[in-house]
Amino acid sequence: MATPLPNQMLRRSFVKTVLRRLIALLTVIGLIYGLIAIVYATKTIFKVKMNYAVVLERFGGVRQAVTDVGWHARLPYFTRIEQEVPLMNQTMQLGGTPAPMRIISKGNVALWTSGVLTYRIRDLHRWAIENLNPLDLLQGDYDGIVKDILQAQVVDRLISDRETIKEAIFTALKSRPINVGGPTIEKKYGVEVVSFVLKETRFGDKLAAASEEKKRRELIAEAENYAADQEASRIRKLYAAYLHGIRDLQQALGHADGSSDTALLEFLTQQKWATAYEKQQQGQNTVVIQNTQGNTPAIALPAFNAAKEPEGGKDGQTAD
Template identity: 60%
Template sequence: MEPEQRFRLLQRARLKKLFKRTLLLLLAGLLLYYCVALVYATKTIYKVRRNYAVILEDLSGDRRVVQEVGWHSRLPFFTRLELEVPLMNQQVYLGGVQEGERIMSRGNVALWTSAMLTYRIADLQRWGIENKSPQTLLQNDFDGIVKDVMQSQTVDELISGRERIKEQIYRDLKDRPINEGGPTLEQKYGIEVVSFVLRDTRFGEKLTEASEEKKRRELIAEAENYAADLEASRTRKLYAAYRDGVQEFRDSLGLKGENDRFLFDFLNQQRWAAAYEKNQQGQNTFVLNNTAGSPPVVLPNPAGTTGKDLTTVHGQTPQNKKPGVRPAPGEAHQAD
């Protein structure tokens, strides 16, 4: 065999050997990767982070809490990693939503309310071992306490007394038993209530429009009542002045009770005379003070005439009366 041909065969053998080694290394690396991924997926080796805790369930059924920060290992098929619990402040929203929950106030008025509870887990034994699905249970109890307080209030109290209602709900969440004689929220779940915030309390859009319409009508009614009060006050003042004028008129003439009939006839005559003087036909009315009910005689407009030019009534000329002498009943009075 020639040296050149021998060299080629050696080179080919070396390449095949190198290719096989590379393939084996790739297979070994892929197998190692899948083993690590399997270990990580099954959490045979797991990590406990700061401010977190892990609850494990053993093959015997016992559940225990692991709080030491760092890496830990467990048997892959004989233990189960049940729950990872954060020990930091956590929040619960009313109804489980941030936007708002529809509640009914006292008086069956619908309101949209959003609220948030901040809590911290203080007893992992009670939170993670004594309660199954503690977050769901806490959500239901929290909603019940908040709605009990808010639905016992009126709409005005919910809108204007937010600070008082917020403090009342906070005290109930910390100290009030969930049921009579039962545990409080903190005792049942092993938590510490940090704070409670009443974020929003508002009407719906339709109810807001109805409230604005009601307020507008109340303002209109208030304005009308104020105008009516002013009119009533003006009327009372007018009648008081009229009463005082009549009283002074009686006192100045020295009238007694038996003369009231003649005084009322005179005042009635003056009222009708004032009404006729305001007509648009330019006429004056001569009213007879006669209890027999004689109709008034309409005289022509005395434009350009003097007070001496008197028109004859029933063919007679009224006689001049002496000063200071009152006409007797039945005699004619002249309205200028």
């Protein structure tokens, strides 16, 4: 009778062999992956992407720009990657942050403003080799030029004439020397100024509220002046119509030399007395019509029911 012991031993031996080989394979793969990871982490082998460039600093301080797209190798410890430079359009905020920056206008009025500069690196040697920390240097020159132009303007232009100011800033950034006789931004950093956008220019909250209150008061004063002008115009028209009526009446009376003025005055006084008498509603019999002599003449008027009584009085007798 055959024993199964050898078969079991063979199977166990085969499993152990497979496990050992699998462990060895995983170990080799892990070592290779770790070596690749170490090489990639130290950037001994690095990649230059499309529209990017890499600046290498070699042993001895020599700096070199690598612009060829693809994989490249460098000697560890003897070279290092100083920076990776994008060659596409880039933006730079006014003041270095998207938050508005406070400026003082020519009239000593505080405003908040923000802007965006779009630029592209054209000369990599001038940007990365001739300038140390070019972004910080460009930020300082950019802020200085923009603030010089903005703070030289009166507040009205900063609010209502932003288009002209924006174009003036763009022209200055593109072609104006940073200092008299010095280079422009484009020549100093090897960049091309693509565009500039003045995002906002506004008052502070308290100043805006005060400006709105001032505008409201100006509108009220303007409305009051307009109403006063209308009232004055109405009075002038009434006065002209009154004079015209008096002139026509004098001409109708036939006395162009003014001799009819007394009769005319008496007629107008009678008319005024009649009007006052008709409007009397309180049972009073005395009405002051005109005071031209310094005293107060009184006129006794008949009672309002006098017109209703018969001509002969209460007894019906007729007066002679």
